[in-house]
Amino acid sequence: MIKKNKLLNILYPQVCGICGEIAENGLCRKCQNRLKEYNVCNRENVNSKYFSNLIYLFPYEGAIRNMLINYKFNEKSFIYNTFVNFILNNQELFEFLKKYDKIIPVPISKNRLKSRGYNQSFLIANKLAKFLKIECNYNILYKIKDNKEQNKLGKNERETNILGVYMLNKNINLEGKEILLIDDIYTTGNTASECCKVLSEAKPKNIDVFVLAKD
Ligand SMILES: [Zn+2]
Numbered sequence: 001m002i003k004k005n006k007l008l009n010i011l012y013p014q015v016c017g018i019c020g021e022i023a024e025n026g027l028c029r030k031c032q033n034r035l036k037e038y039n040v041c042n043r044e045n046v047n048s049k050y051f052s053n054l055i056y057l058f059p060y061e062g063a064i065r066n067m068l069i070n071y072k073f074n075e076k077s078f079i080y081n082t083f084v085n086f087i088l089n090n091q092e093l094f095e096f097l098k099k100y101d102k103i104i105p106v107p108i109s110k111n112r113l114k115s116r117g118y119n120q121s122f123l124i125a126n127k128l129a130k131f132l133k134i135e136c137n138y139n140i141l142y143k144i145k146d147n148k149e150q151n152k153l154g155k156n157e158r159e160t161n162i163l164g165v166y167m168l169n170k171n172i173n174l175e176g177k178e179i180l181l182i183d184d185i186y187t188t189g190n191t192a193s194e195c196c197k198v199l200s201e202a203k204p205k206n207i208d209v210f211v212l213a214k215d
Pocket of ligand 1: 016019020021027029
């Protein structure tokens with residue numbers, strides 16, 4: 001996964017994920033300033049049985065929506081730099097995220113990984129974890145079923161489509177730990193809830209969910 005990403009970074013120049021101008025860290029100054037007002041440390045209690053807080057960077061709209069679609073579906077893996085830089089430039093959020101013991105990306109299935117070439121949540125989680133000096137564990141949660149893509153389903157279908165698709169690696173101890181689950185987009189919350197439900201079998205102290213954008 002990492003090798004392929006490195007290769008993509010060589011093939012694609014380092015450009016701003018929003019406007020396409022050359023920008024070393026995936027985010028040009030102009031776009032950073034333009035989106036500053038949206039990029040606050042949004043925290044919400046979403047009343048989920050399985051996690052406490054939802055933290056998100058942006059509402060899922062406009063330039064951010066386009067950027068996420070490019071990131072996830074148009075092979076523009078380098079855009080992970082843009083998102084990580086938004087987080088690094090947000091001091092309040094960055095300080096807040098230091099409290100977690102483990103960062104866990106929402107996994108994708110083997111087949112999806114093969115076709116997309118990267119797990120979009122892993123790229124963010126892995127780089128962010130390095131800056132935060134927190135362990136990023138991609139081997140705790142597995143996706144064992146190739147279900148239909150959630151974004152192509154209606155509200156009711158989403159709920160059943162996601163059941164039983166994740167599996168916990170029981171060899172890793174999460175007992176008493178503060179966990180941060182990282183995903184790209186939060187819509188109905190079914191994916192996040194299902195992941196947290198499975199993770200809660202390992203008896204962590206607390207699980208919060210962090211996403212790039214909330215729909
Ligand atoms: Zn830009």
